[in-house]
Amino acid sequence: MLRCNGEIERLDSTGTVLGLFEEWDCTIGALPLNARDNFALYTDGITEAFNDSGEEFREDRLVESIRRYQDLPIQGLVASVVDEVKKFGAAEQNDDITLIIACCRP
Numbered sequence: 001m002l003r004c005n006g007e008i009e010r011l012d013s014t015g016t017v018l019g020l021f022e023e024w025d026c027t028i029g030a031l032p033l034n035a036r037d038n039f040a041l042y043t044d045g046i047t048e049a050f051n052d053s054g055e056e057f058r059e060d061r062l063v064e065s066i067r068r069y070q071d072l073p074i075q076g077l078v079a080s081v082v083d084e085v086k087k088f089g090a091a092e093q094n095d096d097i098t099l100i101i102a103c104c105r106p
Contacts (some may be wrong), residue, residue, distance in 0.1 A: 004036035033045040045095035
């Protein structure tokens with residue numbers, strides 16, 4: 001969660017990988033979503049995308065990218081962040097890139 005005041009709040013993982021097991025159990029976590037907050041869900045293909053030097057994109061780059069584009073319409077925000085990941089990455093993509101962002105607009 002990227003709060004409108006710039007603070008980051010994280011929901012810790014409460015279960016295992018989605019869709020991998022027939023039986024799935026987890027606990028529920030909740031955070032209030034306030035006006036201008038951005039809530040991001042992403043796969044490790046975003047944060048573990050690596051460049052030709054072997055350096056990972058990492059969560060801090062993801063957060064900065066969301067901050068940079070947070071005033072765009074949601075489609076533009078997601079597209080801009082994914083474009084940054086792809087530009088950062090090596091010539092060959094090794095993992096899926098999935099990014100879902102929910103924005104609470106005033």
